Amino acid sequence: MVTVFIAFTSCNNASKSNSKSGALASNIAEKVYVAPGEYDEFYAFLSGGYSGNLTVYGLPSGRMFKEIPVFSQFPTSGYGYSEETKPMLNTSHGFIPWGDSHHPDISQTNGEIDGRFIFINENNTPRIAKIDLKTFETTEIIEVPNSAGNHSSSFVTENTEYVVAGTRFSVPIPQRDMPIKDYKGNFKGALSFISVAPETGDMAIKFQVLMPGFNYDLSHPGRGKSHGWFFFTTYNTEEANTLLEVNASQNDKDFIAAINWKKIEEYVNNGGGTMMPTDYAHNVYDEHTHTATSTMIKEVRVVNPSEVPGAVFFLPTPKSPHGCDVDPSGEYIVGNGKLSANLTVHSFTKMLAAIEGKKFAGEAYGIPILNFEDVLAGVVNQPGLGPLHTEFDDKGNAYTTFFISSEVVKWKLGTWEVIDRKPTYYSVGHLTIPGGNSRKPQGKYMFAMNKITKDRYLPTGPEMEHSAQLYDISGEKMELLLDFPTHGEPHYAAAMRADIIKENSQKIYNLADNKHPYAAKSDGDTKVVRDGSNVHIYMTTIRSHFSPDNIEGIKLGDKVYFHVTNLEQDFDVPHGFAVLGQNTSELLIMPGQTKTSVWEPTKVGVWPFYCTDFCSALHQEMQGYIRVSPANSDTPIKWSMGEDIE
Ligand code: RUQ
Ligand code: CUA
Numbered sequence: 001m002v003t004v005f006i007a008f009t010s011c012n013n014a015s016k017s018n019s020k021s022g023a024l025a026s027n028i029a030e031k032v033y034v035a036p037g038e039y040d041e042f043y044a045f046l047s048g049g050y051s052g053n054l055t056v057y058g059l060p061s062g063r064m065f066k067e068i069p070v071f072s073q074f075p076t077s078g079y080g081y082s083e084e085t086k087p088m089l090n091t092s093h094g095f096i097p098w099g100d101s102h103h104p105d106i107s108q109t110n111g112e113i114d115g116r117f118i119f120i121n122e123n124n125t126p127r128i129a130k131i132d133l134k135t136f137e138t139t140e141i142i143e144v145p146n147s148a149g150n151h152s153s154s155f156v157t158e159n160t161e162y163v164v165a166g167t168r169f170s171v172p173i174p175q176r177d178m179p180i181k182d183y184k185g186n187f188k189g190a191l192s193f194i195s196v197a198p199e200t201g202d203m204a205i206k207f208q209v210l211m212p213g214f215n216y217d218l219s220h221p222g223r224g225k226s227h228g229w230f231f232f233t234t235y236n237t238e239e240a241n242t243l244l245e246v247n248a249s250q251n252d253k254d255f256i257a258a259i260n261w262k263k264i265e266e267y268v269n270n271g272g273g274t275m276m277p278t279d280y281a282h283n284v285y286d287e288h289t290h291t292a293t294s295t296m297i298k299e300v301r302v303v304n305p306s307e308v309p310g311a312v313f314f315l316p317t318p319k320s321p322h323g324c325d326v327d328p329s330g331e332y333i334v335g336n337g338k339l340s341a342n343l344t345v346h347s348f349t350k351m352l353a354a355i356e357g358k359k360f361a362g363e364a365y366g367i368p369i370l371n372f373e374d375v376l377a378g379v380v381n382q383p384g385l386g387p388l389h390t391e392f393d394d395k396g397n398a399y400t401t402f403f404i405s406s407e408v409v410k411w412k413l414g415t416w417e418v419i420d421r422k423p424t425y426y427s428v429g430h431l432t433i434p435g436g437n438s439r440k441p442q443g444k445y446m447f448a449m450n451k452i453t454k455d456r457y458l459p460t461g462p463e464m465e466h467s468a469q470l471y472d473i474s475g476e477k478m479e480l481l482l483d484f485p486t487h488g489e490p491h492y493a494a495a496m497r498a499d500i501i502k503e504n505s506q507k508i509y510n511l512a513d514n515k516h517p518y519a520a521k522s523d524g525d526t527k528v529v530r531d532g533s534n535v536h537i538y539m540t541t542i543r544s545h546f547s548p549d550n551i552e553g554i555k556l557g558d559k560v561y562f563h564v565t566n567l568e569q570d571f572d573v574p575h576g577f578a579v580l581g582q583n584t585s586e587l588l589i590m591p592g593q594t595k596t597s598v599w600e601p602t603k604v605g606v607w608p609f610y611c612t613d614f615c616s617a618l619h620q621e622m623q624g625y626i627r628v629s630p631a632n633s634d635t636p637i638k639w640s641m642g643e644d645i646e
Helices: 002-010 022-032 261-269 348-356 498-504
Strands: 042-047 054-059 063-068 105-109 112-122 127-132 137-143 152-156 162-166 188-196 203-212 215-221 229-235 253-260 274-286 291-303 312-318 321-326 332-337 343-347 360-364 367-370 376-380 387-392 397-402 407-412 418-423 428-432 445-450 467-472 479-485 493-497 527-531 534-542 545-547 550-555 559-566 575-579 587-589 594-599 605-610 623-629 638-640
Touching: 022 479, 042 445, 042 498, 105 152, 105 493, 112 493, 112 498, 127 162, 137 203, 152 215, 152 229, 162 215, 188 215, 188 261, 203 261, 203 274, 229 261, 229 321, 229 332, 253 261, 253 321, 253 332, 261 291, 312 332, 312 343, 312 348, 332 348, 332 387, 332 397, 343 348, 348 367, 387 428, 397 428, 407 428, 428 493, 445 493, 493 498, 527 550, 527 638, 534 550, 534 575, 559 575, 559 587, 575 594, 587 594
Parallel strands: 203 291, 215 321, 312 367, 321 387, 534 559, 550 623
Antiparallel strands: 042 054, 042 493, 054 063, 105 112, 112 127, 112 152, 127 137, 137 274, 152 162, 162 188, 188 203, 215 229, 229 253, 253 312, 274 291, 321 332, 332 343, 343 376, 360 367, 387 397, 397 407, 407 418, 428 445, 445 467, 467 479, 527 534, 534 545, 550 638, 559 594, 575 587, 575 605, 605 623
């Protein structure tokens, strides 16, 4: 397959629809050209996969604007290195410097994305993060207990009642020492419903549904008529614990699990479920103290499906389905069966009727299995090989990625006919349409995120960035407009029109609101305070000096805290801070913010510190010295700025 596409790319005037020559090419260039100083029409938020972060792009230009650190330490801003942000990466397993982020999803109101928050999951040590789209900063991370490989996450219901996280791996719940071979029937899969407070956005785990020991791969909320339900694809319904490539591909059909969360919520609100002892971290960043705190929570509410009859059902779906996608009307649930020749679409209306009529094909661990034919809305016949994910436009069309045949296929909801197909370069995973996961997709563009880059860019040694490809979907046929590199592995992306986010974007932190306990709000507030072997330096920075900039009286064995407050109140004037020999990263401090860097000097001497961000014409003058004396010396603590220490 791959060789075919290489042939395509090396031939510039290949197929008509993909022609890049002459007038057409300049026409395409115009479609993605955003003139200097002009803004893009859409924001796109791409997961960083194994970078653990989230990147922000503009569409149609494909320009990257920012990398938002989420689950990984990020020296560029000091996230996860500064004292204030280290608690964000705390977990029940201790401090974890890295994560594997997969699926960003933007908050919604009435089924439309509202641009307030974006959520993203961490796969490896299960967590859900919330990023505030006013500041583009990670402000909350909640660990998900009883979970492993937090993959069918983090998708939000249509009023952001919940952000939902499903486990990929089933595990012993509670975790315990037991033989792996006893997996079947003993391991369980937790599906977690994390409530989001309407005003503040505060997250809390409301309940977990303890499902049979399958793998829960992806999920999406019902919307419109199916609001109140959530759908999860499963694979490994065989419950194999070894050589899954063979053993988990035995069953002709796996399931989509349909969860009536409204029903379970009601049960829980009436005191239903059991509090189970566990251990998970809840980390919250306070915008006023500019500091995160980490709280360990000791129990979680769990619900077994059997406790709430009529709340959980299985829809048979061929074969090892990956994506689980719900159309804008909420009627169609697309199961993307990786190993299936056809694409299966279930009908929500039919599902309800079958449940009503109690027509079941059997049960699994007490959960009713519906008849495949009873819930089937239709089948897209042989659209391609290896379907993974489907998104929707605002005109009743669906777009599915095919990993093996390396293409995006456009088809019609209801008639199931294929309308168009376009190659991707190469091996596409997810695709995104702005607003695609909502009642009101915003159409216009679709972009594919490809797993293999090969010859698309100038080579950069064995390791290449992944490539994304932007298509115009405003016409009947898709048109490839642009390739752009992404960072890490962008599993998925969420995108929306720029206006709302742009309007709300915060420019500075108000210095008067700074409640950081070690903030110095003017040069006059600066000081150096010894507390045993801890030394706290209350430092300010403003163009173009630090205060203080001469410090003496530090001794070997001291732990020195530089609490640096940026006094600037102008947009886009950060200052940086770094001191020689520190073993954390530099800090990048935004106007009005305080950040803290810890330094444990290992050598006697006079050591410089400086601003790491070119902030003014006299940036290079933004520097200072700190004197470190032997442990037994009696050099007094002294500090100054603009005069010598006497
Ligand atoms: S996945 S390439 Cu982690 Cu969303 Cu399907
Ligand atoms: Cu402040 Cu450079």
